[in-house]
Amino acid sequence: MTTNVIRSKNAPQRAGLTHEEIWDGPDQGLIMSWEVGRARAMTYPELAQQCLSGQLPILGWKGGVSRALKKREKFGSLKYLAQWQGLRGEDLNIDCSKEHTLTCTNTGMAVTFTSDKAKYVNQSTENDSD
Numbered sequence: 001m002t003t004n005v006i007r008s009k010n011a012p013q014r015a016g017l018t019h020e021e022i023w024d025g026p027d028q029g030l031i032m033s034w035e036v037g038r039a040r041a042m043t044y045p046e047l048a049q050q051c052l053s054g055q056l057p058i059l060g061w062k063g064g065v066s067r068a069l070k071k072r073e074k075f076g077s078l079k080y081l082a083q084w085q086g087l088r089g090e091d092l093n094i095d096c097s098k099e100h101t102l103t104c105t106n107t108g109m110a111v112t113f114t115s116d117k118a119k120y121v122n123q124s125t126e127n128d129s130d
Contacts, residue, residue, distance in 0.1 A: 002026040005082070007034065007092040030094060033061065033079040037086020051087040054105035059083050062120045065109040073110040075120035081113040 005027045013035055023029040037059075041048035050057050056076075058064035061083060063076020078094055081102075085092055094100070101112040114120065 003095060003097045005030045005092060005094045005096060007031055009038075009089060009091045013038070028096075029079055030082040030096075031092060033082040034086040034092040036060075037083035038089070039086075040083075041087045041089060048087045048089070050106075051084050052089075054102075056084070056102060056104040056107075056109070056111055059087075063111050063113060065104050065107045065111065068107045068109055072108065073112065074123060075116075076111045076113045077117075077120060078113050078115050 014031070022032045041051075047057060056064050058066055059080055061077040061080035063074075063080030063084075065074070078096060078100075081094060081100060082092055085094075096115050099112050099114045101110055103110045112119075
């Protein structure tokens, strides 16, 4: 994976890419996740507003929170962070060599976004008791 994935909010939506180019390329799908966020912001302005207010709503990738859990922190995917940046209308700017922590303004949950899938794949879900 490329260490820094950066794309301007003024860049046009990419077209004509294969599945492999999108998800297995150097950015590992971060640009596509961000582009999906940009498109969803147009279709779901209320979702975009939640993101702009610092909330971490449930999206298609691990990282969103709908309520506070007993354990006040969890891990999420960098793809979530990319989509969230797109929903906010921001440039895509993720350093994949670092973990990025955001705290949801709605639930107070701290989510650390990481490229280490082992940290978020098998963690407790919101449906678990803890």
